[in-house]
Amino acid sequence: MFESEASVVDQQVSTGQLPTWEEVEELTALAYAEYRDLDEGEVADYIPALAHASPDWFGVSVAEVHGRIHDVGEARHPFSIQSVSKAFVFALVCEEFGHDVVRERIGANNTGLSFNSVIAIELNEGSPMNPMVNAGAIATTGMLAGISHERQWSRIREGLSAFAGRELEVDAEVYASEMASNQRNQAIAYLLQSYGRLNRDPHETLDVYTRQCSLLVTGHDLAIMGSTLANGGVNPITGERVVSPDTTRDTLSMLAGNGMYERSGEWLFEIGLPAKSGVAGGIVAVSPGKGAVGTFSPRLDRAGNSVRGQRAIAYLSRALGLNLFASSELPAQPRPTSTSGFGILNN
Numbered sequence: 166m167f168e169s170e171a172s173v174v175d176q177q178v179s180t181g182q183l184p185t186w187e188e189v190e191e192l193t194a195l196a197y198a199e200y201r202d203l204d205e206g207e208v209a210d211y212i213p214a215l216a217h218a219s220p221d222w223f224g225v226s227v228a229e230v231h232g233r234i235h236d237v238g239e240a241r242h243p244f245s246i247q248s249v250s251k252a253f254v255f256a257l258v259c260e261e262f263g264h265d266v267v268r269e270r271i272g273a274n275n276t277g278l279s280f281n282s283v284i285a286i287e288l289n290e291g292s293p294m295n296p297m298v299n300a301g302a303i304a305t306t307g308m309l310a311g312i313s314h315e316r317q318w319s320r321i322r323e324g325l326s327a328f329a330g331r332e333l334e335v336d337a338e339v340y341a342s343e344m345a346s347n348q349r350n351q352a353i354a355y356l357l358q359s360y361g362r363l364n365r366d367p368h369e370t371l372d373v374y375t376r377q378c379s380l381l382v383t384g385h386d387l388a389i390m391g392s393t394l395a396n397g398g399v400n401p402i403t404g405e406r407v408v409s410p411d412t413t414r415d416t417l418s419m420l421a422g423n424g425m426y427e428r429s430g431e432w433l434f435e436i437g438l439p440a441k442s443g444v445a446g447g448i449v450a451v452s453p454g455k456g457a458v459g460t461f462s463p464r465l466d467r468a469g470n471s472v473r474g475q476r477a478i479a480y481l482s483r484a485l486g487l488n489l490f491a492s493s494e495l496p497a498q499p500r501p502t503s504t505s506g507f508g509i510l511n512n
């Protein structure tokens with residue numbers, strides 16, 4: 166954290182606007198401790214390399230917009246970003262084309278169907294529907310300008326690295342494994358092309374999309390990437406402006422509607438935060454103006470969302486008063502047990 170920011174934080178803590186460092190540290194540790202033994206959910210294996218993950222891994226990280234970061238458990242354990250990349254690639258495309266173009270070309274409505282649904286494309290006359298499902302994400306990746314697909318790829322890697330504040334690398338094993346087993350995504354890409362919805366060659370576009378999904382991140386990185394969105398597009402650690410405030414607004418509203426796939430409505434109702442999940446077990450949840458939570462645990466529910474991650478974020482949303490729709494300035498009391506009756510969390 167920069168010194169000037171530290172004094173802003175001190176001031177806000179002393180005026181009661183922010184919880185203290187110790188309070189956030191303690192609540193992050195409690196969110197971790199509360200759910201570390203929860204054994205619901207399965208590790209994804211439809212991409213064979215993901216099946217190597219331990220079901221026990223669990224990390225929680227909270228990053229505040231002023232740069233304070235709180236890590237617990239395996240918050241520094243690397244894993245492939247998978248669909249969490251969709252949020253940040255959408256932000257890069259939104260920055261390039263603007264609100265109206267992405268709404269028209271991709272869409273913003275939930276499919277109500279699984280993230281890799283083919284039928285959703287057919288039911289909607291070729292529309293990819295939204296950038297947070299595979300069809301929309303593949304179409305979004307295909308929109309990025311760039312003479313070669315290598316150039317497109319470097320723009321994505323550089324852009325996501327700027328969100329994280331460090332250079333991100335591809336997990337070569339995960340990339341090769343998904344490229345060898347992504348027949349469903351190939352079907353989606355060719356179907357989009359048949360409807361005139363893909364700007365570029367389907368195979369090249371899928372190659373870039375699969376690389377973006379294979380980038381290695383940690384829960385700590387996700388928290389920083391999310392807090393860059395929470396902070397109007399400026400990375401709170403590096404101070405770099407990555408995208409504009411308009412783009413963060415559009416990205417966060419897209420996450421609110423679609424980031425947790427067909428569970429997005431329930432998620433927003435229970436937790437009240439824009440969020441994005443990925444099948445390797447990562448979730449990022451963003452509270453605009455406050456910060457972000459990054460979690461990692463490979464046990465997934467049927468929609469492909471990390472079970473422990475959802476619970477830990479639900480806990481922190483309540484404990485830290487992050488819910489966007491809560492009118493009270495005072496943080497609500499966290500619910501103490503894992504059987505707290507969240508419908509979404511009891512798949």
Ligand SMILES: NC(=O)CC[C@H](N)C(=O)O
Pocket residue numbers: 247248249280281299343350375378442443444445469
């Ligand atoms: N939900 C996900 O994380 C899916 C991402 C994965 N790379 C896929 O395309 O199937």
